[in-house]
Amino acid sequence: MQKTKILNYINVFRGLAILLIIMGHTMQFGVGLTHRISSEVFCGGTALFIFISGFLFQHLSYKFEYKTYLSKKWTNVILPYLITAIPGLCFCFIYPIAYKNPFLDLNPIIQTPLLLSIGRVHNTPTWFIPMIVIFFVFSFLFLKLEKKNILYKLLPLLFLITIFVPRGSIEFEDTIGLSNSNISNIYIYIRYIRYVILGFVHFLSLYILGMYCSKNKQIIDKFYNYRFFLWILMISSSLADIYFNIENFTISKTFLTLLVLGYLKHYDEFILSHQKTNKTLDFIAKYSFGIFFVHWYWFFIYNQIFNLNNVITGQNALLLVIIRFFAVAVLSILSLFVVKTLLLKINPDINTRKFIGI
Secondary structure, eight states, rough: OOOOOOOOOHHHHHHHOOOOOHHHOOOOOOOOHHHHHHHHHOOOHHHHHHHHHHHHHHHTTTGGOOHHHHHHIIIIHHHHHHHHHHHHHHHHHHHHHTTTTTTSSSOHHHHHHHHHHHOTTTGEEEEEEHHHHHHHHHHHHHHHHHTOOGGGHHHHHHHHHHSSOOOOOOOHHHHTTTTTSSSHHHHHHHHHHHHHHHHHHHHHHHHHHHHHHHHHHHHHHHHHTTTTHHHHHHHHHHHHHHHHHHOOOOOHHHHHHHHHHHHHHHHHHHHHSSSHHHHHHHHHHHHHHHHHHHHHHHHHHHHTTTTSSBBBBBTTTHHHHHHHHHHHHHHHHHHHHHHHHHHHHOOTTOOOOHOOOO
């Protein structure tokens, strides 16, 4: 029997994943131990997104044709990325210091392809796009290895790589004083490209795990059956991250992924039977990719209006980050809804997903 639609529990999972990604950006607060705890709890949502990408790729692989696949990814992923990049590029050119643009001394015409190819500067979360393109390019190889029963045997090795090859980090402050010459700009650019490639290497295990769970969907029931064991593993790995001050949230978020997936599949019928809840979760899921593209802009604007740092400190820090999370999430959804409505008024037959990801 051919698969024709996304499974409901995966659709719900997609909506929850985007909320965690927004939390990772908006809800970091405190200093020292408090900040490490808030980062551990809220950061690392990329792991869930990568897992879902692998799951859906395998779920729909029965109709895979390489050229068609790449063409659809251009239409549904890269094209909306390029269009929604416009506000971020404007911020980079108009507010280069506030927006932390390391290439501010270069001509905007030169900056544009550099920024689009690395993602992280003009729209911080979209470093994901150059990285996921690497997965697209190697898609045929993944399916070939799966067909030869090799791919999933590599999972233990891939998770070792995830543990010992961290994503790394690069901040604007790391580039201060470097962008004074073409050589320096090339060096900065290489550092960002390295970040993208390390992301691919680091998250490859999650993508392949997603494929494995899609291929063997019966195993998802076991995640619920062994949920207490997974809870212990997730909490233990989180405590290790906090204690050793390791900003590598992928392992703990891997256990979180398995837990959430197990719970959602187990309670799938329950969620479906509550129509209002399911419709709300479905709405967030449908808007998830668009939210991914625009939420950083609202995060930046919100911080500028209220003179806030990315990490909030002080007595009311927790309250402030909760308010900021809801504000960014709501503004992202409202702006996407308005743009989508306007596009459909201009042309009712237009595919708005090509423009804003929804």
